[in-house]
Structures are given as structure tokens and as C-alpha cells.
Amino acid sequence: MAAGAELFRRNGYAGTGLKQIVSEANAPFGSLYHFFPGGKEQLGEEVVRTSGLAYIALFDLFIAPAEDLVSGIEAFFAAGIATLEATDYVEGCPIATVALEVAATNEPLRKATADVFTAWIDAGTGKFMRFGLEKEAARTLTITAVNNLEGAFVLCRSLRETEAMAVAGAATVDVARRLLNENAQL
Numbered sequence: 001m002a003a004g005a006e007l008f009r010r011n012g013y014a015g016t017g018l019k020q021i022v023s024e025a026n027a028p029f030g031s032l033y034h035f036f037p038g039g040k041e042q043l044g045e046e047v048v049r050t051s052g053l054a055y056i057a058l059f060d061l062f063i064a065p066a067e068d069l070v071s072g073i074e075a076f077f078a079a080g081i082a083t084l085e086a087t088d089y090v091e092g093c094p095i096a097t098v099a100l101e102v103a104a105t106n107e108p109l110r111k112a113t114a115d116v117f118t119a120w121i122d123a124g125t126g127k128f129m130r131f132g133l134e135k136e137a138a139r140t141l142t143i144t145a146v147n148n149l150e151g152a153f154v155l156c157r158s159l160r161e162t163e164a165m166a167v168a169g170a171a172t173v174d175v176a177r178r179l180l181n182e183n184a185q186l
Contacts, residue, residue, distance in 0.1 A: 004043050005051040009094035013044055013101050013109065044098065045112045052095045052116030056123045069131040069176050073145065077169025080149060081162045089160045092153035100154075120146055134186070137179040144175045 003025035007016040018040055022029050036042040062079060066072030083091055099113035124142030129135060148168035155164035 001043070001047055001050055004047040005094055008044070008047055008098055009051075009092065010090050013098045013106075041106065041108060044109050048095060048098055048109065048112040048116060052113070053119060055093075055095070055116075056120060059124060059127045063127055064130075069128065069133075069180065070173050073173050073176055074169060076145070077149070077152075077165055077172065080152065080169075081165045084153075084156050084162055084165065089157050092157050093150055096150040096153060117146065131180070133179055133183050137183055141172075141176055141179055145172045148172050 004016070004021045007021055007024060011020075018032060019029070021040075021043070022032055032043065033039065036046070038045075058076065058079075062076040063069070063072035066075060095113055095116050098109060099117075102109040102113070104110075121139065121142050124145065125135060125139040128138035128141050133141065148171055149165075152165040152168035156162055
């Protein structure tokens, strides 16, 4: 599955072939259908769900150890910039890549990406509440962060520059500050 996740992240679902996955995994071709009798679609669902849930750990890596919510968000978006630069703009989010490709054409994969995004929103809401935000404000901030991050990955990969990620991070920080101020006034 790791080979599939890496290839989907770089090439997208449609741009990744089964032979390519098997070759990258150094596995016999028949093993793919042994473990994934539903073929590429089943593998795609598993990759989306597994790698998508693994990305929740990024909240803990960048947000949880931060002294405050704003510095955690800044570190989160700075890591996005570092990833883009380190990979020459090849790597972005595999969930968004697949979601953009299949939302209207493949219901099982659309559902898998929706489930992952829902899990991110739920997890982020809980993490942001630990910084004192009310649930609705934490959910708003999470959706803002996910929207900004995913949109920035698309723009940065296309434009091959990180300005969009920096702007997305600053915009998310602005929303966080506003929500923290509103929450403090309650």
C-alpha cells in the first residue's frame, strides 16, 4: 500500500497504473489481486483511508507541541512549504489529488476521500478546542485550515512556488486570532 500511496500522491489515481504500483512495491503482479481482489479501486480506497488517517498525526506533530495555537499553525504551514521545496513541488496531499480526480466519477473513492476529510475535521476540531476554542469556532478553524492547505498545495504545485502556501498560512493564522479573540470575549 505504501507504493500506491506514494504514486497516487505524485501522479494521482488516474495517472497511476497497476503495473507501476506492483513494480514500485517489488511485488509479483498476482499479489495485488490476492490482497485486493477489487483491483485498483479497492487498493485506491485502502490507500486513501490509510494514508488519510495517518495525516491526522500531523496535527499532533505540529499543533500539539506548540506553545500556542498561532505558532502551531505557522509551523504546520511552514512544513508544507518545506515539503514542496524539498520535493521540487512533486509531493502534495494524496487525498486532495484523488478527490479532485474522482469526485464525480467513482463513488467508492469519493466516499473514501469524504470520510478522510470528515475525520480530519473532527480530529482538528478536538485538537483546536484544547487551545480554548468553543467547538463551533474550532470546527470553523479546522475547515479553514484544510481548505487553505489543500488549495495552497494545488496552486504551489502548479505555479512551482510557495507564495500561495505562505498566504494560506497567514490567512489561517488571521482566522485563528479572530476566533481566539472572540472566544476570549465570551
